[in-house]
Amino acid sequence: MLHNFKAVTLSYKKAPLDIRELIALDEPSCKQFLGTLKDFIQAGDILVLSTCNRTEVYYTADVDYSQEIIKLLGIQKGIAQITKYLDYFTIINTHQDAVQHLFDVSMGLDAQVVGDIQISNQVKQAYQWAADNETAGPFLHRLLHTIFFTNKRVVQETSFRDGAASTSYATVELVEELTNDIDNPRILVVGIGEIGADVCRNLKDSSVLNNVVITNRTTSKAQLLADECGFEVLPFENLVQGLKEADVVISSISRDTPFFTTEMVKRLEVLSYKFFIDLSVPRSIEAEVENIPGVLVYNIDTIQNKASAALEQRLASVPKVKQIISESIEQFQDWTKEMVVSPTIHKLKNALENIRQEELARHLKKLTPAETKLIDDVTRNIMQKIIKLPVLQLKAACKRGEAETLIDVLNDLFNLENQPEPTQK
DSSP: OTOOOOEEEEEESSOOHHHHHHHHHHOOHHHHHHHHHHHHHHOSSSEEEEEESSSEEEEEEOOOHHHHHHHHHHHHHTTTTGGGGGGGGGOOOOOOHHHEEEEEEEEHHSSSTTOOOOHHHHHHHHHHHHHHOOOOOOHHHHHHHHHHHHHHHHHOOOOOTTTOHHHHHHHHHHHHTTTTOOOOOOEEEOOSSSSHHHHHHHTTOOOSEEEEOOOOOOHHHHHHHHHHHOOEEGGGGGHHHHHHHHHHEEOOOOOOOSSSOOOHHHHHOOSSOOOEOOOOOOOOOOGGGSSSEEEEEEEEHHHHHHHHHHHHHHHHHHHHHHHHHHHHHHHHHHHHHHHHHEEEEEHHHHHHHHHHHHHHHHHHHGSSSHHHHHHHHHHHHHHHHHHHHHHHHEEEHHHHHHHHHHHHHHHHHHGGGGGGOOOOO
């Protein structure tokens, strides 16, 4: 099963957010699903990856298990009629295409935000779950470690991961820059529509922005997001007090006229600097607010220009990233081809070792311990030199796609068919 890597994927490319939310698996569910797949499909490798933008299963098998995987996913999620969502899934049954897809996903080429830095960590986490559940065989171990090495090259050799290439990422990056000289800055997020919620989830991943408070007209909605991110909730009726305490106010309130007026902000009596970031369209912060001493206002255009510049830089790096991936896949293919002849090499070594041991056994009784050690070392060295050329020839034949003829010759010469199969470690 060395050339039977496959994938079942549902992602933002074909599935809207409500469908992705319906299918998505959290950490306990991913681990449970791995166990279910291990029990119900005959696969040598199984990897389950689930993020806000995709839910994917990778596996190695001689047959197409995609329908079974989707049905088991439906059972896992309690979706009785999951077949009605089949059109949202993509089935990848070609080995090379599945390998290429996992590389593209892991590097962030296939991400909704090109170069998304989170995806590489999510793939590492998925791999750890597979290793813990013993669903990762030699093929998947080698593939994932090749991917991790490739990711390191991408970070070191390109600008593909530089800058924040989405509005929510760029917002968090701007806040980090603005509060660089403030000890434990207090962030207040007002309004948690789609973009406000995205900003909160990215704030959760920030290493320096930990003091975050959420407020929303609907407190229950704010509480759900706060529980998810580990933030505090400020009752909306206490907004003014929250504004006075905040160093940064991020507003994503949806309304036709500005919510934050000049008069409102003046009454805050800003003594030092206070930063307002307006993510709303139409704007939720009155333009004249920026004329108040100590108040600095950044609007959506500032954020999107920052994101666009980063995105352009990332897109310019894509050809180099693809070249690095191509080099890694070529090296991985060489290893995969060599795996085809690995059993033959092991059998050949075993055959020669058996011959050596039989001959040694005939003469050991006549030898002193020193002579025994000398002869053992000499015969072992001879055997290694004898086997070196056939091994090199086999590996070279693999790269040319001509290994089968040599394998047949060696099988006939040394009766390798009667040698035991090497055990997988």
